[in-house]
Amino acid sequence: MSLSSLIGPQIPFLRRYARALSGSQASGDAYVSALLEALLTDTSVFNRDAEPREEIYRLFSRLWNAMPINSEPGETKEANLTDRRLEAITPLPRQAFLLTAVEGFDAESAARVLGVEPAELERLVAAAGREIGAQVASTVAIIEDEPLIAMDLETLVESLGHKVVGMARTRAEAVTLARATRPGLVLADIRLADGSSGLDAVNEILESMGVPVIFITAYPESLLTGHKPEPAFLISKPFRAETVKAIVSQALFFNEMARPAQRRSA
Structure with missing residues (x-):
């Protein structure tokens, strides 16, 4: 298979990644063009035995x-709010965040792309989460019937700079809490203390407010059926701390209804 057929399908995605890194379309495309010119000069640097998308990244x-010049955070006056927030993240954590949150690489692939160990990749993603938290600090409601898990989630969320406004153990408590505090993010279990449903609680909450939701459950199969709308953010129990931190940062960073946007329009 020719080199062009291997890398051609990856170029649109690579341009997206390059633009996010550089803060502008022109600069991003220039870097991609420089890479392509280098490959034309010496095709041997491309490992044909590797997965093509991972290799080009x-x-x-x-x-x-x-x-x-790329070792320091940049600043592009013409960039939109999302671009400016990305630029404000320290360079390597920004790359780790984009690779996993935007480009869809799993942790092992992203680590290989950056040439780091998986543990270092986790550290970089966590660092990005903390820096994002400082930019989009929000309020969080936790719907969880197991006290120890709820407290663990509270600690993780607050380590990112967010504030937990309350915890609920039942559907009724969850709806009351959300209506009283109007949180910027909801973390929700599926099966609650009195046999009620966290999914029903979330659906009722969403009837009166727009808020990103992360489901954290031991029963992910109940949501991933393929026959109805499925959640954008889903974490399986038992969860890993770094996974929760990364998903919380993603949900707040990319959701247009997050609290910072509400403040700007207030």
């Missing part, structure tokens, strides 16, 4: 990180 990351 790996080569791009090597090119990007070799430039001293």
Whole structure:
């Protein structure tokens, strides 16, 4: 298979990634063009035995990180709010965040792209989460019937700079809490203390407010049926702390209804 047929399908996605890193379309495309020119000069640097998308991102990351100018957060006056927030994240954590949250690489693939160990990749994603939390600090409601798990979630959320406004153990408590506090994010279990449903609680909450929701459940199969709308953010129990931190940051960062946007329109 020719090199062009291997990398051609990846270019639109690589341009998206490059634009997010650089803060502008022109700059991002220039970096992608530089990579393609380098490949035309020496095709041997492309490992044909590797997964093509992972390999082209790996080569791009090597090119990007070799430039001293990219070792510091940038600033693009013309960038929109999302671009400016991305630029404010420290460079390597920004790359780790984009690779996993936007480009869809799993942790092992993202680690290979950046040339780091998986543990270091987790550290970078966690660092991005903390920096995002400082930008989009929000309020969080926790719907969870197991006290120890609820307290663990509270600790994780607050470590990112967010404030937990309350915890609920039943559907009725959850709806009352949400209506009273109007949180910027909801973390919800599926099966609650009195046999009620966290899913029903969330659906009732969403009738009166727009808020991102992360389901954290031991029964993900109850939501991933393929026959109805499925949640954008789902974490399986038992969960890992870094997974929760990363998903919380993603949900707040990319949701247009997050509290910072509400404040701007107030």
